[in-house]
Amino acid sequence: MHVLHTFANNSHVPYLTWFAERAAREGNIRYTFLILYPERPVMIEEMEKLGFTCIWIPFDSAKRKWGMIRTLPQLWWHIRKAKPDIVHCNLFDDSLPGLIAAWLAGVRVRVITRQDTGFHWRYTPLWTRLDRWNSRMATHVIAISEEARDFLLRIEHTPPSKLRLVHNGIPPERFTKQDGQAMDRMRVRFGSVGRYPVIGTVARFIEWKGYRHIVEAAKIIARDHPDAMFLFCGQGEQEPEVRQWVHDAGLERNIVFTGWVERADMASFFGLLDIYLHAAELEPFGLVYAEAMMNAIPVVSTATGAALDAITDGINGILSERNGEALAAGVERLLKADAKAIGEAGRQTALSMYSFDTMWEGTTGIYEQALGRTV
Secondary structure, eight states: OEEEEEEESOSOOHHHHHHHHHHHHHOSOEEEEEEEESSOOTHHHHHHHTTOEEEEEEOOGGGHHHHHHHHHHHHHHHHHHHOOSEEEEOSHHHHHHHHHHHHHTTOSEEEEEOTTTTHHHHHOGGGHHHHHHHHHHOSEEEESSHHHHHHHHHTSOOOGGGEEEOOOOBOHHHHSOOOHHHHHHHHHHHTOTTOSSEEEEEOOSSGGGOHHHHHHHHHHHHHHOTTOEEEEEOOOTTHHHHHHHHHHTTOTTTEEEOOOOOGGGHHHHHHTOSEEEEOOSSOSOOHHHHHHHHTTOOEEEESOHHHHHHOOTTTSSEEEOSSHHHHHHHHHHHHHSOHHHHHHHHHHHHHHHSBHHHHHHHHHHHHHHHHHHHO
16 A cells, blocks of 8 residues: 655654554555655655655745645646555645645545644635635545534535544653653753642644633632742744733743753653643644643643543543633642542543554554545
8 A cells, every 4th residue: 555645834743753663664554755845854864764755845834825836736746656545635735735636646545634624714714615625625534533523514514425533643652751850850940849730731822722811820820829830831923922911910930931842851841740731722633632641641621622532521631611710710620639530530541542553543444445445
């Protein structure tokens, strides 16, 4: 089986690496990767070491419309040359030209994983027509959460016959390796020694992640818990605005912007936390939920994405409405409950639902079923 993946706006995609590593071990899938990125992606050398072809197609997302038009003939040429059994697209910027190119190249199985469900509908509604076009061009559409599946059916009117649900997954053995020395260094770096509760959020600084609601919650929580510390781990265009909210609320002692944390240290970062707090809206999935839960960190979250699918409120996490008062109340509920038991229940759930093995089996199962029907 030969699968060609397209991916835009990323130099390195961890789950594509995990797919390639698994395929290299088992020998049942041959991969080709077409990466749309401004600079030469680091994936090229990585995939070559695993025995797979990775091709760079220059693409600048700041010039999105013309960039996609320019990449279309290149995608078509590479797909035509590779002659894959399946083309699998992932993000909107690679899916729109990639699915058209695959159709023009005569590829009969065209898969799209909707990693960005709801973004255009929420922020740039005119582009939703092209989301629907992508669903039309694809033979199989993968939703990564029940909420995303419902959105695709109800809002985008994706044909149910095309739609499959496959949760994203992570390798537990890689994402639960906590290092005591790394944790000690970060406690000193962030000033969290002796602070309680330590509440973390790992998310880009963009509107849909809900930092404004977390800052509102922090104001309420800090009144009753003056030693509470919030660790904001992320980057993004909204960071200056979030910093201003923190300043205006007088929360500089309670909220720390962590700056960059190395990927290898993320399990140790989660180990610093008493609570993981997330306030996203229409989160297509959210791997950070899975990471926090696999590390037995109890989660308080808005009812969206992976959290909505995995969490039974009060049993293995806390679900909240999307406002500061509700999030603060969710944190208080958790502090008064058996947080350790809730964290352990969350860990068991995440290991069952969100392991990479589950993602691999679900995705390859779609491939096998599709080829069985079409070849």
